[in-house]
Amino acid sequence: MKEGRRLHPTAEPEERAYLVAVEVKGGNGRWQTESSLEELALLARTAGARVVGRAVQKLESPHPAHYIGKGKLTEIKAERGRSGYTLVIFDDELTPSQQRNLEDALKVKVLDRTALILDIFARRARTKEGRLQVDLAQAQYQWSHLERLEGRIGTRGPGETQLETDRRLVRAKIGRLQVQIEAVRRHRALYRRRRARTGVPVVALVGYTNAGKSTLMRALSGADVFVEDLLFATLDPLTRRLQLPGGHRVLLTDTVGFIQKLPTQLVAAFRATLEELSEADLLLHVVDITHPNAAEQAQTVEDILAELGLGRKPRLTALNKVDRLARTDGSPVRGLEDLAQFELSLSNYRPDAFFVSALQGWGLRELTEHMEETLFAEVRARRRAG
Ligand code: GDP
Ligand code: MG
Numbered sequence: 001m002k003e004g005r006r007l008h009p010t011a012e013p014e015e016r017a018y019l020v021a022v023e024v025k026g027g028n029g030r031w032q033t034e035s036s037l038e039e040l041a042l043l044a045r046t047a048g049a050r051v052v053g054r055a056v057q058k059l060e061s062p063h064p065a066h067y068i069g070k071g072k073l074t075e076i077k078a079e080r081g082r083s084g085y086t087l088v089i090f091d092d093e094l095t096p097s098q099q100r101n102l103e104d105a106l107k108v109k110v111l112d113r114t115a116l117i118l119d120i121f122a123r124r125a126r127t128k129e130g131r132l133q134v135d136l137a138q139a140q141y142q143w144s145h146l147e148r149l150e151g152r153i154g155t156r157g158p159g160e161t162q163l164e165t166d167r168r169l170v171r172a173k174i175g176r177l178q179v180q181i182e183a184v185r186r187h188r189a190l191y192r193r194r195r196a197r198t199g200v201p202v203v204a205l206v207g208y209t210n211a212g213k214s215t216l217m218r219a220l221s222g223a224d225v226f227v228e229d230l231l232f233a234t235l236d237p238l239t240r241r242l243q244l245p246g247g248h249r250v251l252l253t254d255t256v257g258f259i260q261k262l263p264t265q266l267v268a269a270f271r272a273t274l275e276e277l278s279e280a281d282l283l284l285h286v287v288d289i290t291h292p293n294a295a296e297q298a299q300t301v302e303d304i305l306a307e308l309g310l311g312r313k314p315r316l317t318a319l320n321k322v323d324r325l326a327r328t329d330g331s332p333v334r335g336l337e338d339l340a341q342f343e344l345s346l347s348n349y350r351p352d353a354f355f356v357s358a359l360q361g362w363g364l365r366e367l368t369e370h371m372e373e374t375l376f377a378e379v380r381a382r383r384r385a386g
Helices: 033-046 070-083 096-106 113-124 128-149 162-198 213-221 264-269 271-279 294-307 336-349 364-375 377-385
Strands: 016-024 050-059 087-090 109-112 202-207 238-243 249-254 282-288 315-320 353-355
Touching (some): 033 050, 070 096, 128 162, 213 282
Parallel strands (some): 016 087, 202 282, 315 353
């Protein structure tokens, strides 16, 4: 059967992507349609495509057959001559029949947000475990699409229909992958128990994708960590030893970034990775404070953590990239002391938040001191006494 819809932009001439979003009446939740589309553009660029145009349609609800309305469809079709797109990406999950109908009408490849994210993950997974998890997510995506086709295509007649064959193959693949991932999971659990016995606390970096987790990891531990201005540059968790200012040792773990509308298959497939978070003694939430949607991003991370049952884990927040902020007179910030004005309003609502610049190494001393104080009782006591 056909493998998932994949982009191979490095092997082929550059894909030219046209982006489409529907704004349903009453809004799309926390995220503005425009910001979500902006993020979709970054996702498309991460997958190696060039964004050549975009369209938003306001609708009561998505059209069942084409997701967008007939008129908009005609408009987008006409756009092709002007922008020369080779691919249309929708900022939402399409049903299998919507996807098919759209490909028939537009005569180009049609992807949805989930397939795009899965494609990025597929090309970025480096370790065996990462690849297993991506394979499982893709198989589950295929499965959910095949499942929704059921009932629409007749299954009468002797022998197995193509749909039945596909379903059987995907089902078997999912089963196989689940067994392999279960083995990985047991191995990780064993490793975690051994680690726990050593008594070294674990600090896990969490945050929205591109917030600067890997950069902070590198700044703190000197580890050679992959850093890139792309979404999901890190797929596989990485753990490094770190010595705190008072001499205590901790283990620091870098994790995969979160994103809004994270496909449910991915959350499930990455459970083994995310389980690392549940074993952590402290979560260090990294926020790109300079991003126009910093608040929505931080809340999205909090929501996912709550979903994973980690809402009450001890945590510190690092408000990162402050070197990109400007002072009130518009001049660039040259150090943390320039941020006194921000600090005041900040402490009003987030007492556990610290300004840092992972890139410049600003604020790391204070941050690590607080890590130590949060994790080690005697440091806490000493601080209070002194
Ligand atoms: P991750 O996805 O959270 O791991 O983010 P990365 O560590 O890969 O960083 C994403 C991008 O943000 C990279 O281009 C980094 O160089 C940049 N970045 C990270 N921290 C800072 C910072 O403190 N200041 C500035 N200006 N850029 C940063
Ligand atoms: Mg990273």
